[in-house]
Amino acid sequence: MDELILGIDIGTTNVKAILATPDGQVVAQATEGYTLLTPRPGFVEQNAEDWWLGTARVTRAVMAQAQARPEQVKAIGLSGQGAGATLVDSSGQPVRPGIIWMDARSEAQCEQMRQRCGSRILAINGKQPAPYNMDPKLMWLAEHEPEVLARAKYSLTTTGYVNLRLTGEAVLNVSDASIPFAFDQAACDWSDELIACFGVRRDLYPRVAPCQEIIGGLLAEAAGAMGLATGTPVIAGGEDTSAAGLAVGVSLPGQAMLSLGTGGSIYIAQDRALAHPNLLTFAHVLEQQWFVGGTIVAFGASLAWCRDLLGHSDFTTMTDLAAQSAPGAEGVVFLPYLSGELQPINDGHARGVFFGLSLNAKQPQLIRSVLEGVALAIRHNIEVAAEVGARLSELRGVGGPTRSPLWCQIIADVTNQPLTVLKDNPGAPLGDVFLAAAAVGLIDSAGEAAARAAKVEHVYTPNPAVRAVYDDVFELYRRLYPALKPAFDQQAQSHGLGRIYS
Numbered sequence: 001m002d003e004l005i006l007g008i009d010i011g012t013t014n015v016k017a018i019l020a021t022p023d024g025q026v027v028a029q030a031t032e033g034y035t036l037l038t039p040r041p042g043f044v045e046q047n048a049e050d051w052w053l054g055t056a057r058v059t060r061a062v063m064a065q066a067q068a069r070p071e072q073v074k075a076i077g078l079s080g081q082g083a084g085a086t087l088v089d090s091s092g093q094p095v096r097p098g099i100i101w102m103d104a105r106s107e108a109q110c111e112q113m114r115q116r117c118g119s120r121i122l123a124i125n126g127k128q129p130a131p132y133n134m135d136p137k138l139m140w141l142a143e144h145e146p147e148v149l150a151r152a153k154y155s156l157t158t159t160g161y162v163n164l165r166l167t168g169e170a171v172l173n174v175s176d177a178s179i180p181f182a183f184d185q186a187a188c189d190w191s192d193e194l195i196a197c198f199g200v201r202r203d204l205y206p207r208v209a210p211c212q213e214i215i216g217g218l219l220a221e222a223a224g225a226m227g228l229a230t231g232t233p234v235i236a237g238g239e240d241t242s243a244a245g246l247a248v249g250v251s252l253p254g255q256a257m258l259s260l261g262t263g264g265s266i267y268i269a270q271d272r273a274l275a276h277p278n279l280l281t282f283a284h285v286l287e288q289q290w291f292v293g294g295t296i297v298a299f300g301a302s303l304a305w306c307r308d309l310l311g312h313s314d315f316t317t318m319t320d321l322a323a324q325s326a327p328g329a330e331g332v333v334f335l336p337y338l339s340g341e342l343q344p345i346n347d348g349h350a351r352g353v354f355f356g357l358s359l360n361a362k363q364p365q366l367i368r369s370v371l372e373g374v375a376l377a378i379r380h381n382i383e384v385a386a387e388v389g390a391r392l393s394e395l396r397g398v399g400g401p402t403r404s405p406l407w408c409q410i411i412a413d414v415t416n417q418p419l420t421v422l423k424d425n426p427g428a429p430l431g432d433v434f435l436a437a438a439a440v441g442l443i444d445s446a447g448e449a450a451a452r453a454a455k456v457e458h459v460y461t462p463n464p465a466v467r468a469v470y471d472d473v474f475e476l477y478r479r480l481y482p483a484l485k486p487a488f489d490q491q492a493q494s495h496g497l498g499r500i501y502s
Contacts, residue, residue: 007432010080015054022437024453030061045097077432079243080158087152106136117197126281167216173236178283185273209236238285243431249454251447254393264299267291278344294343325364334373349492375414
């Protein structure tokens, strides 16, 4: 255990650190939470200082757990929540709280972007404007807080800000930078054309660095706060989804990361950037690879809602009941839009639906339709990605729902794809470890090391006997949302619901 790597992920609600050997053997890990600021409905912010203090604390915690010496840490890799806007002045101090990805205040600015240059954004960046991203936030600030924006030298992501505290260098890694709408996916750099279209200052966008680039050595002040050695190499790092994909061994085009929890996401690695207006495209932390796919807002949350609705106390009882129903839930189809939906429909007005209820529908059918409904949402993203040429060879799944054999088999059957479930995985910080270890030459390849370290627990193969059933169910599933969309919009107008996803 002479050589160690520090991996840190600055998430939405906490910062997590692991200390690991270069080949990914974890020797210590720690987590530190922080709060969200919600000054007005739809506004979600965080204090950047909380990210930095959390980073320092978890670093000291893992060093103490491992009884490691500062000189043993050979490199530091960071990842974090993407798409936010943290404004810093010329001395690196935040000029206001960071506006994070959850913030929805900038819908009007997104509409301006669509009207001015929506087709060019899709062609150059591969996405359509929506309020989660950095650029519309900057446009909102220009309109509502121009004096604050005038004091800013750069707009940084969470990772970019903490890396600035570590090294004094203001950069964004390619993985983070590829999410904002101003990024040119083909050039792997900012698009002056799009920034001019947005009417945002060009100098707010910092230099873009490859994820494995050593951007500097640890400053003395940061080293003292973290209990590390001054000059320890710090790499540019990655966006947390991409780093988590590397951690589960998604290292080749065609492999996909299926991350399941309260929400769910499906991102497929490709060897080129693919553009679809209903999906997200951004760079993997591995060079010359991109992710395409989307996020399901209420994945595990749908089953939790159903559990509470039916009065059950645990998920095992529910999946046992669901097993009593045949595939297809005897005609009951569930749309899992309990809190609107992100990809591929991008509609904050959409709501959950049970379709096909009859007097024969009992708890087994209702519960199974929920398990199938979120699996259908995964397939929906996969098939929309296929429309622009995305090739899928394997789903690699992590997260709480993968502990259910029935649910995993349903996912494999509905998507008609093998589902590889991995053993407990530390997530994004482990991806950071592999990137940093490769950057300082302790391993030859981050992708190959990650693939070796990912431990397979079980592979679920599709059952050909139920393929026709689920093909029919999916066809109905895809028809339901377009048919119901006018009703969703009418309901939203009647109840004064604002559009969150667009």
